[in-house]
Each structure stands twice: as structure tokens, then as C-alpha cells.
Amino acid sequence: MKFIHMADVHLGCEPDGRSEWAQERKRELWETFRDSIADAKGKKADLVLIAGDLFHRTPELSQLREVNYLLGSYPEICFALIAGNHDCCSPGSAWEDFDFAPNVAFLGSRAVECIRFPALSCEVYGFSYDRSQITQNVYDSLHPSENDCFHILLAHGGDRDHIPIDPRRLALSGFDYIALGHIHKPTVMLPGRALYPGALSPIDAGDEGPHGYLEGETHGTSVQVHFVKKALREYVSLAVDADESDTVFSMRDKVQAAITRRGKENIYKIVIRGQRHPAVQFDTELIRSAGMILDVKDESVPALHIEQLKERYRGQLIGRYIESFEAAAPGSVEEKALQIGLEALLS
Ligand SMILES: [Mn+2]
Incomplete structure (x- = not known):
């Protein structure tokens, strides 16, 4: 049977x-x-x-x-x-x-x-x-x-x-x-x-x-x-890496290319990772138009060149802020605080 x-x-x-x-x-x-x-x-x-x-x-x-x-x-x-x-x-x-x-x-x-x-x-x-x-x-x-x-x-x-x-x-x-x-x-x-x-x-x-x-x-x-x-589609979580050269449109192109590789018929949840240029903010609604995308989460962080920033702002608030985290170990909560604090101060 x-x-x-x-x-x-x-x-x-x-x-x-x-x-x-x-x-x-x-x-x-x-x-x-x-x-x-x-x-x-x-x-x-x-x-x-x-x-x-x-x-x-x-x-x-x-x-x-x-x-x-x-x-x-x-x-x-x-x-x-x-x-x-x-x-x-x-x-x-x-x-x-x-x-x-x-x-x-x-x-x-x-x-x-x-x-x-x-x-x-x-x-x-x-x-x-x-x-x-x-x-x-x-x-x-x-x-x-x-x-x-x-x-x-x-x-x-x-x-x-x-x-x-x-x-x-x-x-x-x-x-x-x-x-x-x-x-x-x-x-x-x-x-x-x-x-x-x-x-x-x-x-x-x-x-x-x-x-x-x-x-x-x-x-x-x-x-x-x-x-x-048998189903025509799958739900797919996809991470796409940003780098310092990316703009909003270049990021949308990257997402579109990643979707084409994995299958346009699928429905996506996109996460943007990596380091973006500090002056760039990704417009997630615009990027969402790259395919059948339910959601775009931007988890990228601005690329901060700490040593350059320290030189540039020496003696000022930002310079002193960086110095106070000098002992921070990679991956530590202090390093994260440095990152978040700098983003806030720079913006
Ligand atoms: Mn049931």
C-alpha cells in the first residue's frame, strides 16, 4: 500500500x-x-x-x-x-x-x-x-x-x-x-x-x-x-555583511544579490552585520524592497578608528573618554561601552 x-x-x-x-x-x-x-x-x-x-x-x-x-x-x-x-x-x-x-x-x-x-x-x-x-x-x-x-x-x-x-x-x-x-x-x-x-x-x-x-x-x-x-517557499534568515564602502543603495544591491543566490521565491529575515562607515545610516525600509523581506535588522556598527579619533580629539571630551577605556579587553563589556559611548558622542 x-x-x-x-x-x-x-x-x-x-x-x-x-x-x-x-x-x-x-x-x-x-x-x-x-x-x-x-x-x-x-x-x-x-x-x-x-x-x-x-x-x-x-x-x-x-x-x-x-x-x-x-x-x-x-x-x-x-x-x-x-x-x-x-x-x-x-x-x-x-x-x-x-x-x-x-x-x-x-x-x-x-x-x-x-x-x-x-x-x-x-x-x-x-x-x-x-x-x-x-x-x-x-x-x-x-x-x-x-x-x-x-x-x-x-x-x-x-x-x-x-x-x-x-x-x-x-x-x-x-x-x-x-x-x-x-x-x-x-x-x-x-x-x-x-x-x-x-x-x-x-x-x-x-x-x-x-x-x-x-x-x-x-x-x-x-x-x-x-x-x-512541496512548499513553494521557505522562510530564511540571512546575514549580509556591510563594510566601510557601503551606502544604502549598495547595501540593497548586496541584499538583492544574496537573495538571488539563495532563491528569490523565499521569504527573508535579513540581518546586516559588519562595520559601516560612521557617516552612513542604513534605511532598512528601502533595503526591504530588495525582495520578499519581512524584516531588516541593522546590527552593523560604525567603523571607529580609535587611535585616529584619540589623536584628533586629544585633550577634549572624546579624547579623554577613549583614554579612560584604554585597559578594556577585546570583547569585554568595557569595550562595548566604549563603542556605544563613542557613537553617542560622535553623533
Ligand atoms: Mn495543531
Whole structure:
């Protein structure tokens, strides 16, 4: 059996909400999801597992209809999904009496359900969040029935407020594969058995690194699983060095070149380091126009030629200030005080 395991798609979320590209990214989340479902057909997957937080919030009817249209277009593929903490199946929500296509199994109850796929001789166990927090470690005591099926647990959480999971107890549970969701970075809990694919697309600037889904194939009760990069973009922290020759525009050019090397499609957090000319102030808003940049932090320091300054201001306040730090060791707090004090005095 071949399967695709994804989680934390967060449809409806508007990543980078205050940026110029927020709407584009909101649409991208849907497109990437649609593409991943299309991949399942291309790869001839039998089963697609969606381990919670498919939506950013408890879905509206229109969003459920959209997803149902996409999944229902592939009647030869089985889909199994649960609601996570973000899109919890709260009483009265549109989840409750939604009529999914026959190939879609929504394990919407708060109690553990088991869905059997006889053609795949596979059973999928799981339940949905009915609220945004569940602090009981419900997964640790779950066990599949004793039969010859391949046993999958669809599970969401793993931190203190969202169903804490003890990997040692999970390892003893008897499930052949545990499809996890909630942690946005691809993470292995038990090698080949319990994995987080990470968010399908990165949602938060902290979600650095590649994003996508897991593709697996079963051999008896063992599983071979690997990560497939699918997201169009990554969040990247990038340091760019300034030197004394740099101006605001030359710095923007440098940032642009660094972004071109690393990939223009990515979303950046830029930090300017190094020593700038004392007369230059970097206009971070202007530099931000060099690409998809969330934030430019200027951590450069003015290049201060201490000996020259001491000569030039000998006998004056600045000269005496420098002399009073003569014993400062490199990297010491005194050296930092010298730097900060000089910047203030010189400006
Ligand atoms: Mn979650």
C-alpha cells in the first residue's frame, strides 16, 4: 500500500498578514494542498492521511465544500482526516453534519473511531479535537484490534496543552504507523513509525527550512517513508555583511544579490552585520524592497578608528573618554561601552 501523510495545511490562514504578499500566500496554501492531492494520484497512492489542522480555524461550510470537491475528484484514493486544535470540531460547527464524498473518512468524534479499508486491508484509528486544548495523554493508552490489517493511528498534538505524547509508550502501542500532526517542522518521533511531516507550507516566520509531506509504502507491517518537499517557499534568515564602502543603495544591491543566490521565491529575515562607515545610516525600509523581506535588522556598527579619533580629539571630551577605556579587553563589556559611548558622542 502506498500512502501520503500530510498535516497542518492551515487553509484559510493568511501568512505574513501585514505584508504586500499576504493574499497571494493565502491562495498559495490552497494551491499547494490541491497540488499535493494531485500528486497522490500521480504517485498512485492508495490512501492520503491528513493529521489535523487542515484548516487554520474551525472551517466554514464553504471551505468544507471546497475540500470535499478536491478530495471527491479522486474517487480511487481513500482519504482519512481528523480535526486538530486549530480547526477543532466544536459542537455546532460546520464539521458536524457535513456530508463528505464516499472516499473521504472524517474521524470527527471525540471518542476513538476505527475506519476499515478492506481493499487495502488497513485500519485507521483516530479522533478529533472538540476544543482547542486537550491536556490528557489520550494516545499513550490506545491499542489497535488484533487482526491482520495494517494499523494506522492518526494523531495530533504532542505538547503539554495538546495531548502530550510519550514516545516510549507509543512505541509499545502496537500501531504499525503513527501519522502525526501539530509540530510544524518535519520531525521523527519513532524512526519509520511515528513522524510529523511538518506543515505542508510554512505559516509562521519561525517555520524555517523545507516543507512538504511524507510519502510512504508498506511492506508487511514495516513502512518505508520519505519526505517530499512541496512548499513553494521557505522562510530564511540571512546575514549580509556591510563594510566601510557601503551606502544604502549598495547595501540593497548586496541584499538583492544574496537573495538571488539563495532563491528569490523565499521569504527573508535579513540581518546586516559588519562595520559601516560612521557617516552612513542604513534605511532598512528601502533595503526591504530588495525582495520578499519581512524584516531588516541593522546590527552593523560604525567603523571607529580609535587611535585616529584619540589623536584628533586629544585633550577634549572624546579624547579623554577613549583614554579612560584604554585597559578594556577585546570583547569585554568595557569595550562595548566604549563603542556605544563613542557613537553617542560622535553623533
Ligand atoms: Mn495543531
